[in-house]
Amino acid sequence: MAVTMTTPLLEVVNPATGVPIQSVPAQSREDAQAAVSRAREAQPAWAAMPFSERKRALRRLAHRLATDPEVVPTLMRESGKPRFEAEAIEVLYACEMTRFATGRAGRLALRDEVRNPFLFPWKRASVLRQAVGVVGVIGPWNWPLLNNYGDAVAPLAMGNAVVLKPSPVTPLTSLLVERLWREEGLPENVFQVVVGGGEIGEALVDSVDMVFFTGSQATGRKVAQAAGARLVPCVLELGGNSPMVVLGDADLERAARAAVWSGFAHSGQVCIRTERVIVESSVHDRFVERCLALTNALRQGHDDPDEDRELDVGAVTFAPQMERAERQIAQARGAGARVASGGQRRPEIGPGFFAPTVLVGVTPDMDVSREETFGPVLPVIRAANADEAIRIANETSHGLSAAIWSGDGRRAAELARRLDAGTVCVNDVLVNYLCVEAPLGGIKASGLGVRHGIEGLRQFCRIKTVVQDRRLARGVSAFAGRHLQFPYKRRVLRVLEWVLPRLYR
Ligand code: NAD
Numbered sequence: 259m260a261v262t263m264t265t266p267l268l269e270v271v272n273p274a275t276g277v278p279i280q281s282v283p284a285q286s287r288e289d290a291q292a293a294v295s296r297a298r299e300a301q302p303a304w305a306a307m308p309f310s311e312r313k314r315a316l317r318r319l320a321h322r323l324a325t326d327p328e329v330v331p332t333l334m335r336e337s338g339k340p341r342f343e344a345e346a347i348e349v350l351y352a353c354e355m356t357r358f359a360t361g362r363a364g365r366l367a368l369r370d371e372v373r374n375p376f377l378f379p380w381k382r383a384s385v386l387r388q389a390v391g392v393v394g395v396i397g398p399w400n401w402p403l404l405n406n407y408g409d410a411v412a413p414l415a416m417g418n419a420v421v422l423k424p425s426p427v428t429p430l431t432s433l434l435v436e437r438l439w440r441e442e443g444l445p446e447n448v449f450q451v452v453v454g455g456g457e458i459g460e461a462l463v464d465s466v467d468m469v470f471f472t473g474s475q476a477t478g479r480k481v482a483q484a485a486g487a488r489l490v491p492c493v494l495e496l497g498g499n500s501p502m503v504v505l506g507d508a509d510l511e512r513a514a515r516a517a518v519w520s521g522f523a524h525s526g527q528v529c530i531r532t533e534r535v536i537v538e539s540s541v542h543d544r545f546v547e548r549c550l551a552l553t554n555a556l557r558q559g560h561d562d563p564d565e566d567r568e569l570d571v572g573a574v575t576f577a578p579q580m581e582r583a584e585r586q587i588a589q590a591r592g593a594g595a596r597v598a599s600g601g602q603r604r605p606e607i608g609p610g611f612f613a614p615t616v617l618v619g620v621t622p623d624m625d626v627s628r629e630e631t632f633g634p635v636l637p638v639i640r641a642a643n644a645d646e647a648i649r650i651a652n653e654t655s656h657g658l659s660a661a662i663w664s665g666d667g668r669r670a671a672e673l674a675r676r677l678d679a680g681t682v683c684v685n686d687v688l689v690n691y692l693c694v695e696a697p698l699g700g701i702k703a704s705g706l707g708v709r710h711g712i713e714g715l716r717q718f719c720r721i722k723t724v725v726q727d728r729r730l731a732r733g734v735s736a737f738a739g740r741h742l743q744f745p746y747k748r749r750v751l752r753v754l755e756w757v758l759p760r761l762y763r
Contacts, residue, residue, distance in 0.1 A: 268426055268453060273338035273610035274560040274573040282429055282453055290421070290452045290461040297392045297419035300447035305389040305417030309368065313360035315444050316414060320356035322438050323349055329403070329434065331563035336428045337402055338573025338610050339524050340561040347524075348403040351692065355408050358694045359415035359715060367715035368416065378738070380731035387719035389417030390491070391467035396459045396481070397432070398473045399425035399576050400527040400632075405472045405495075407435045409709065410449060413470065416718040419448045423462055425473075427576055429453045460484065463492075468718065471495065472529075475703055482706070493707030493717060495529070496700055497630040498658030500679065501651035502532040502687065505644055505670075506540040508663035512685070514548035516661070520687035521636035522556065522614040525574045526583075530659035530681075530691060534620075534627055536639045536647045546598065546618055546638055553599045553614050553636075560608050573610030574633060580612045583633035586626040587615065590637065595619045595626075600634070622650050630656065644673060652678045657702035661687045678702060 267281040304312070323329055333344040358364070371385040393413040397406035402424060410420040424432040429451070436451040452458055456477070463469050463484045469492040471481045478494040485492035502520065504513045520532040537545050558571040574580050580603060587601055600613030612634050620627055620637035627637060641647035651660060660679035664670040667684065674682040680699045681690040690698060699708030708714045727735045741750050 268429070270336055270428070270430055272335050273575050273577070274562075274608045276609040279335050280430060282433060284426070284454045285452050285458060286454075287457060287461040290423070290454070290458045291465050293421045293447075293450045293452050294392055294394070294462065294465040296447040297421050297450060300445060301389065301391055301417075301419035304414075304419060304445055304448045307417075309360075309365055312415060312417065313364070315442075316356050316360050316411065318442050319435075319439060319444060320353045322442055323352050323403075323407075323435070326438060329431070332431050332434050333402055334561055334563045334572075336430045337400070337524075337575045338560070339575070340569045340572045341563065342570075343524050343572070348401060348408075351401075351404045352408045352411070354692065355411045355694055356415075358710075359412045363695070363712050364415045364715060367712050368719065375725070378735075380728055380734040380738070381725055382728050384724045384726065386722045386724060387416075387716060388722060389413075390718055390720050391418060392465075393418045393420050393468045393470055393718060394462035394466035395420055395422045396462060396469065396471045396473065397422065397424045399427035400524060400529070402428040402431035403435070406432045409470055409472060412709070412715050413468075413718040414449060416715055418468075418718055420450070421462060421466065422449070422451050423454070423459050424451065426453065426455045463490075464488070466490065468492065470718075478705070491717070493709070494700075494705045495707075495709060496658075496703065496705045497632065497656060498529050498531075498700065498704050499533045499628070499630050499654045499656040500530055500659040500661070501534045501536055501654075501677070502661040503641075503644075503647045503651055503663065503673070503677075504535060504537040504541065504545055505647070505662070505664040506538040507665035508541070509665060509685070510541055510545050510548060513663040514545055514552055516663075516687040517545075517636065518549055518552040518556070518614075520661070522553070522571050522634050523688065525571055525612065525614075526634040526636075527575055527579065527632055528688070529632075530688060531632075532636065532661065532687060533631055534637050534639060534651075536641050536650050538644065538647060539640050539642055542638070542640045546616070549616055549636070549638070550599050553616050556614055558604065558607065558611060558614065560611075571614055571634070573608060574612050575610070577610065579633040580610075583612060583615070583631060583635050586624075586629065586631055587617065587635060589625045590617055590620060593621070593624050595621075595624060595637070622653050628654065648673060648676050652676075654678075655703045656700070658700040658704040659683070659690060659698075680704065680708070 268284040373383040472495040478496045598616045600615030604611040615635045617637040660677040661683040670684045694710045697708035697711035697713045
């Protein structure tokens with residue numbers, strides 16, 4: 259894109275320091291539509307390539323993501339997350355998703371399937387899966403690589419072109435990936451990035467053949483309406499309010515570690531994070547005590563990519579999340595909850611830091627229990643027993659993820675069936691996101707469709723069925739055709755009347 263004196267610039271700020279990192283041109287609706295047109299021209303050749311060539315291309319890019327010295331620092335600077343999360347979550351995920359989508363599962367997802375029609379055994383119905391065309395991937399700010407290019411990998415592997423719109427808060431990693439795509443000599447216009455806010459997202463939804471959206475419920479509803487008006491498919495990966503249920507027989511040390519990690523990883527800005535811990539009364543106090551000790555030991559700070567520090571908790575990427583946390587904490591305190599750790603910003607570290615906060619005495623009716631926080635607040639709710647814990651866990655309009663902890667694996671697996679969530683971890687947290695072989699998506703108001711698994715790959719394909727005579731069956735087919743088509747004959751009906759009740763008992 260040519261930058262002129264009048265092109266508006268979008269300033270990207272390091273949330274840990276508040277210092278601007280880089281200004282990038284904000285594109286217009288017309289730019290977004292032009293990108294879709296270019297993608298539409300480039301897509302047929304990409305889809306026509308043998309799968310093995312697309313695999314080679316996408317794996318070359320994954321290798322570049324794993325080795326290029328700019329990737330991790332860019333991720334750290336624009337999101338404020340520690341190096342560990344940039345490298346061991348975001349980069350690992352993009353590479354793993356590429357391995358999966360371009361491996362056996364990808365090949366299988368695209369393979370034709372033959373079905374045998376019961377009524378016409380002389381025919382075969384071939385189910386073909388073909389790329390949809392141009393997929394618009396719209397991403398959030400919390401994972402600039404994982405939920406942006408990471409979500410473009412599956413549609414690309416299936417032969418689609420992708421136009422990616424990252425959040426205007428964190429567009430730099432996506433722009434870097436687009437540059438690496440070009441530097442690696444991958445096919446032009448098959449993967450493009452457009453930068454801007456909601457209006458650019460709207461322009462994409464108005465022009466692509468399919469939308470893959472990750473973000474808030476409010477925006478997801480708008481996207482679904484706009485896609486519905488055009489009758490183009492859309493997949494929505496929305497917010498959560500994920501519970502972690504800790505039963506009396508759980509390994510409390512492991513459970514407390516998992517609660518603290520899944521509550522405060524990326525300062526709580528993780529869609530499947532533990533938003534509420536519901537603990538059986540018999541172990542509540544011991545569990546809270548351990549959580550507090552672990553929380554107070556967290557090393558929070560600005561992980562500057564130019565320095566070599568070991569830190570656990572970084573900055574809040576999007577400042578309004580801190581206001582949300584403050585509002586929920588104040589409401590909970592007013593209603594009787596107690597801040598057992600944290601509870602306020604940490605300006606002495608930088609403008610984007612909020613202390614990891616443990617809230618105790620929380621009840622299911624408080625805002626912090628009912629709404630998504632998406633920030634570093636871990637509310638602990640006491641439950642009398644397992645039944646009450648499950649009931650509280652399900653008292654939400656969200657249904658993204660859940661976790662259940664018990665020393666009795668069989669009982670936990672049974673209770674997992676009763677939790678209203680797209681995925682449930684037993685005696686673990688967050689790892690479901692990296693089990694890319696299995697589908698992951700929200701139920702209730704947490705989304706439509708899934709990412710991951712062969713299901714997640716196939717949704718980027720159109721289904722086409724081709725019905726054809728089997729070899730050597732042309733004569734039977736012609737005979738059947740003569741009796742089923744015009745002119746209708748009573749004697750065919752008489753045969754049918756004899757057959758029907760015998761066939762469908
Ligand atoms: P958001 O809804 O504000 O924005 C998401 C994206 O949509 C951005 O790129 C934004 O510019 C774009 N957008 C805004 N208005 C649009 C419109 N009218 N049409 C099309 N696009 C539009 O969400 P956010 O604040 O960036 O992300 C945080 C939310 O994302 C949280 O609720 C979190 O739980 C959710 N999330 C979910 C998952 C998941 O897998 N389910 C993963 C990560 C984040």
